[in-house]
Amino acid sequence: MSETTIKQPKKVRGRIYIKKELCKGCGFCIEFCPLHILAFSEEFNKKGYHPPKIIDEDRCSGCDLCGMYCPDFAIFGIKVK
Amino acid sequence: MSTSYYVKDEEIESGVCELEIPQNPVDRYLRMDRMPHIWCTGCGIGTTVNCFARALTESQIDMKNVCVVSGIGCTGRVSGYLNLDSFHTTHGRAIPFATGLKLANPELTVVVYSGDGDLIAIGGNHFIHAARRNMDLKIICVNNFIYGMTGGQVAPTTPLNAIATTSPYGNYEEAFNLPYLAESCGAVYVARWTAYHVIQLTRAMKEIMTKKGFCFIEILAPCPTLYDRRNKIADGLEHMKLFKEKSKIVKGVSAKDAVINDQQFILGTFVNRERKTYLESMNEKFSDVFGSRYTPYGVKL
Amino acid sequence: MKADPIGVLTGTHFIDGDHSCCEGALSAGCRFVAGYPITPSTEVVERIASRFPLVGGIFIQLEDEIASSIAIAGAVWAGKKAMTVTSGPGFSLMMEHIGFCAMTETPCVFVDVQRGGPSTGLPTLPGQADIMQARWGSHGDYEIIALAPNSCQESFDLTIQAFNLAEKYRVPVLFMLDECVGHMTEKVVIPPAEQIDIYPRRYTKKLPKDYLMYAPGPDLVPEMAKAGDGYNVFVTGLTHDERGYPATTPPAQDVLVKRLVNKIRRNADDIVMYEEDQTDNADVIVVSYGITSRVALKAIEWARRDGMKVGTFRLQVIWPFPEKRITALAQKIQAFVVPEMNLGQIVFEVERCSQGKAKSVLVPHAGGTVHNPEDIYQAIKGSL
Numbered sequence: 001m002s003e004t005t006i007k008q009p010k011k012v013r014g015r016i017y018i019k020k021e022l023c024k025g026c027g028f029c030i031e032f033c034p035l036h037i038l039a040f041s042e043e044f045n046k047k048g049y050h051p052p053k054i055i056d057e058d059r060c061s062g063c064d065l066c067g068m069y070c071p072d073f074a075i076f077g078i079k080v081k
Numbered sequence: 082m083s084t085s086y087y088v089k090d091e092e093i094e095s096g097v098c099e100l101e102i103p104q105n106p107v108d109r110y111l112r113m114d115r116m117p118h119i120w121c122t123g124c125g126i127g128t129t130v131n132c133f134a135r136a137l138t139e140s141q142i143d144m145k146n147v148c149v150v151s152g153i154g155c156t157g158r159v160s161g162y163l164n165l166d167s168f169h170t171t172h173g174r175a176i177p178f179a180t181g182l183k184l185a186n187p188e189l190t191v192v193v194y195s196g197d198g199d200l201i202a203i204g205g206n207h208f209i210h211a212a213r214r215n216m217d218l219k220i221i222c223v224n225n226f227i228y229g230m231t232g233g234q235v236a237p238t239t240p241l242n243a244i245a246t247t248s249p250y251g252n253y254e255e256a257f258n259l260p261y262l263a264e265s266c267g268a269v270y271v272a273r274w275t276a277y278h279v280i281q282l283t284r285a286m287k288e289i290m291t292k293k294g295f296c297f298i299e300i301l302a303p304c305p306t307l308y309d310r311r312n313k314i315a316d317g318l319e320h321m322k323l324f325k326e327k328s329k330i331v332k333g334v335s336a337k338d339a340v341i342n343d344q345q346f347i348l349g350t351f352v353n354r355e356r357k358t359y360l361e362s363m364n365e366k367f368s369d370v371f372g373s374r375y376t377p378y379g380v381k382l
Numbered sequence: 383m384k385a386d387p388i389g390v391l392t393g394t395h396f397i398d399g400d401h402s403c404c405e406g407a408l409s410a411g412c413r414f415v416a417g418y419p420i421t422p423s424t425e426v427v428e429r430i431a432s433r434f435p436l437v438g439g440i441f442i443q444l445e446d447e448i449a450s451s452i453a454i455a456g457a458v459w460a461g462k463k464a465m466t467v468t469s470g471p472g473f474s475l476m477m478e479h480i481g482f483c484a485m486t487e488t489p490c491v492f493v494d495v496q497r498g499g500p501s502t503g504l505p506t507l508p509g510q511a512d513i514m515q516a517r518w519g520s521h522g523d524y525e526i527i528a529l530a531p532n533s534c535q536e537s538f539d540l541t542i543q544a545f546n547l548a549e550k551y552r553v554p555v556l557f558m559l560d561e562c563v564g565h566m567t568e569k570v571v572i573p574p575a576e577q578i579d580i581y582p583r584r585y586t587k588k589l590p591k592d593y594l595m596y597a598p599g600p601d602l603v604p605e606m607a608k609a610g611d612g613y614n615v616f617v618t619g620l621t622h623d624e625r626g627y628p629a630t631t632p633p634a635q636d637v638l639v640k641r642l643v644n645k646i647r648r649n650a651d652d653i654v655m656y657e658e659d660q661t662d663n664a665d666v667i668v669v670s671y672g673i674t675s676r677v678a679l680k681a682i683e684w685a686r687r688d689g690m691k692v693g694t695f696r697l698q699v700i701w702p703f704p705e706k707r708i709t710a711l712a713q714k715i716q717a718f719v720v721p722e723m724n725l726g727q728i729v730f731e732v733e734r735c736s737q738g739k740a741k742s743v744l745v746p747h748a749g750g751t752v753h754n755p756e757d758i759y760q761a762i763k764g765s766l
Contacts, residue, residue: 017102022116026123027318032277049122067105068135068279071120071127071317076105112616115627145612150456161616161628166609168459169618169628170452171482177416177449181456181464182609184440185414189460189610210445367435375435 014062014077018051022074025049029066029075035059038066107134110144112164119158123309123317125276125302126156126223130163132279133194133221136286147190150179152204154230155304156196156223163194173203176211179218187360187379190219190290197224197238197299201257205237212266212295214359219289220297222259225304233307240341244311259299260336260351269294271336271352275301275324278348285350294358301346385409385542385578389437395570399537399563400425402570403493404433406541407465409578412491413439414457414464416450418472421505422561423495426467447472451479455488459617461608463545463583467493469561470503473512474519480554481520482619484642487596487604489548489583491541493557495564496672498749508561509749510672511724516556517701523639525646527653528556528701530671534568540698546581547653551645552603558700560723562673562752590614595626596638602645646702655698656707664693666765667711668719669732671697673752678721681758692762703731712736717765721745721758741765 016038023045029052030038037060041053052075054060060077067076107130120126137147144165151160153172160167166189170178175193183191193200200208200222211218227245228234235245235252238259242251263271270292274282282300289296303309303320314320328346336351357365364377389408397405404426407415415434417427427441434441440462444450447468454464468476473494483490496512498504516528527547531537541557548555586593586605590613596604607613616626621638623629646653661667666685670678675696685692695711695718697704708731712718717740720729725746733742745761747753 017105019105024117024122026316028123028128028321031318031322064106065279067107068131068283069128070131071124072117073105073107073111073127073131076107078103112627146610148609161618164614166459166613166615167617168456169616169620170455171478171619174448174452174479177444177453178456180442180444180449181414181416181453181458182460183456184442184453185457185460185462185464186610206445207449210449371436376438378438378440 014060014079016054016060016066016075016077019074020045020051022072023049023051024072025051026071028069028071032069033066034063035061106138107131110134110137110164111162115162118162120155121306121317123303123305124155125225125300125317125321126159128276128279129221129223129282129300129302130159132283133286135283136290139283140287140290142190142290146188147192148182149192149194150175150182151193152195152199154196154199154228155225156194157199157230159194173199174207175199176204176207176218176220180211180216183217184360191217192219192221194221196229197222197226197259198228198236201259202237209262209266212263212268212297215267215269215294215356217293217358217360218295220295221286222297222299223302224259224299225302225308227304227308229304229307233311243308256341258336258339260297260339263297264336264352267295267356268297268352269354269356270296270350272297272350273299273301273339273348275328275346275348276303277321277324278328294356301341383580383582385575385580386411387575390575390578391572392574393572395572396567397534397570398425398565398567399531399534399559400495400565401429402534402537403541403557403559404429405570405572406538407491407545408433408437408439409538409572409575410463410542410545411580412463412465412545413437414454414462415439415441415466416444416453416457416464417467418444418447418450420447420469420472422497422564423467423469423493425564426493426495447475448479451476451492452482454490455479455483455486458488458490459609459615461610465491465493467495469495469497470499470509470512471501473515477519480526480556481522481524483554484520484524484526485619486617487552487642488554489552491544491548491555491557493559495559495561497561504750506561507750508673508723508752510560510674510722511727511749512558513700513722513724513727516558523643525643526554526556526701527551527646527699528558529655529698530558530700531563531698532672532675532696533563534566534570536698537563538570538572542578542580543655546579549581549583550603551649551653552584552606553646558672560672594624596622597624598641601649602641650702650705653699653702654704654707656704657694657696657698659694660691661693661695661711663691664715665691666717666719666762667693667695667715668721668758668762669695669697669708669728670721671700671728672723674721674723677752677755678758680755681762684755684759685762688763690762697728700728703735705735708732708735709737712739715740717741717743719743719745719758719761719765721747721753721761723747723749723752
């Protein structure tokens with residue numbers, strides 16, 4: 001039903017997961033990521049929205065604020081050891 | 082359901098890659114077979130559900146005993162998406178239904194999750210009496226200042242001069258101050274946050290899960306399609322940014338002074354007090370009158 | 383299963399219809415009542431308020447009838463048997479939730495101690511004008527069950543029957559008292575608990591993963607689950623599918639609403655209840671219910687003394703209406719005489735079911751007091 005892409009930064013403190021097909025392109029995660037490492041991607045999902053993409057993988061802290069803001073449950077972050 | 086993985090070779094070598102995708106912390110609480118939900122782009126309701134899910138996890142309550150009751154409206158649809166014992170009742174009547182649930186089985190933790198119009202307009206009478214009785218219910222009220230589901234009619238929380246379909250020239254009614262209303266009716270916990278304040282909101286939701294009595298959290302949220310669009314707010318994100326800019330968290334402010342106007346949204350926890358719950362008062366009275374002949378109701382021996 | 387003895391006030395009592403109804407509910411296992419005071423029903427909840435604390439029941443007087451009528455639904459889904467009590471104006475307020483209970487298949491009992499209407503009407507005086515409202519009062523297509531006692535003993539017995547039918551068919555059952563029966567005092571015998579049969583709630587034995595909320599059994603009734611048992615029930619008034627999920631489409635509507643209606647119609651033979659007397663050779667049959675059925679007895683006595691062949695047909699279950707029996711009787715007789723304390727409600731059902739084979743003669747009464755038997759007698763005489 002939904003496609004999942006793993007975003008896996010190299011030296012990770014955090015990692016995010018995005019379910020592209022659930023995204024409705026609201027922009028909350030992009031705006032409220034405290035490290036500003038998300039942006040709209042160029043691709044479209046099936047409904048015509050631009051899902052987010054991570055633009056600076058190394059800096060993700062795994063704070064999961066993107067996950068808390070997402071009204072569509074399409075993105076979340078986890079801390080990795 | 083197909084999942085596609087993209088794993089970089091470097092990660093496999095460095096041992097970082099996991100072959101299993103972890104679950105979104107909110108998913109265990111959702112009826113995933115009903116996703117995607119019906120809420121619009123930039124609607125704040127889903128954000129509050131994230132906070133609720135995380136609050137439930139952190140509170141470590143037994144999920145079997147958590148019930149969610151909602152009324153009619155966009156926020157009312159929350160019960161349909163939550164994978165708990167959930168009840169989508171009639172317009173305005175979530176609180177009396179929840180009362181019946183709770184009194185019939187006091188071991189349940191009963192959460193009423195509904196919108197401003199549902200809880201305060203048509204449901205207003207039930208709200209004030211349940212607060213007066215200190216019925217042990219957790220009320221989560223998403224206030225988007227409008228009747229969203231039905232197309233954007235004026236609500237008791239619509240700000241002065243705002244445009245709505247039933248106030249097309251601008252609203253000329255004053256709006257309720259919901260924390261003040263809740264406090265004056267006897268609520269033991271009263272707070273207001275916004276969909277932007279996810280950390281404080283999660284904490285507040287966690288607090289009420291274990292606090293006995295009538296708890297009330299008002300959450301200001303964007304309604305991009307019906308409120309924002311008609312009131313010069315570009316979209317849900319713009320409204321969230323307004324929440325971020327204009328919110329004031331004032332320590333020690335009273336509910337009476339918790340105003341919402343063009344300049345500010347006053348947020349915070351306004352009331353956190355103790356009162357006997359309805360069942361405690363009832364048990365006390367009957368124990369008094371009947372002595373040992375009376376078995377206290379809902380009390381585990 | 384048998385009644386729980388703690389609620390059964392075994393013995394011979396001299397109590398009124400309202401009080402008998404309360405005792406019937408207690409014997410039936412009702413342990414949650416939400417209500418609002420309204421004459422002439424108030425005595426039911428007053429007795430409940432004093433009886434419940436020591437039998438483990440919970441009573442709450444809520445802020446209005448709207449709250450009461452939905453609180454009982456909440457109580458049912460948490461596992462209790464529940465009832466609310468009202469009269470005309472409150473009955474009107476409860477209509478939305480009667481529909482909600484029908485749609486969500488929530489078993490519960492609504493008691494309407496009918497009084498003169500419409501509107502505020504005659505608060506302390508009888509009427510029987512809520513009968514059609516009981517059948518059609520809420521919006522949409524649905525079926526309910528309605529009973530009408532005509533004595534204090536029946537107020538006790540039929541209340542138990544009301545709860546049993548509610549559980550068996552997962553439907554709101556309306557208990558249509560009238561102010562006369564509610565406020566008159568008679569001998570009521572309450573048997574020992576082991577002589578009272580209770581129909582238990584039809585809880586599923588399936589595991590949560592195998593259970594579908596609204597998958598019907600062979601009698602069109604689904605098995606039930608309650609909150610707190612890990613079934614993650616979802617109850618909605620929206621048109622829904624077998625999982626209980628909203629399915630607001632014409633096909634889903636067709637399936638669901640037809641089942642809700644057929645659930646009662648196809649099982650009508652099991653549900654209908656009436657008392658017949660001397661109908662085999664009758665030329666005229668008097669169809670009545672509630673207090674009017676007792677008043678009619680005097681008129682029938684006079685008519686039989688005159689040599690007329692008069693049968694009686696007393697409805698105990700009013701809805702579903704005993705169509706088959708009335709149609710069968712209509713083939714053999716010349717007329718039905720229908721005295722009712724309204725300006726014509728059940729008479730239309732009688733007429734419909736007669737299919738033109740027998741006359742239907744209404745003996746109306748606007749309410750406020752019982753019929754004068756003379757009027758019923760004249761109608762019987764004039765019907766041939």
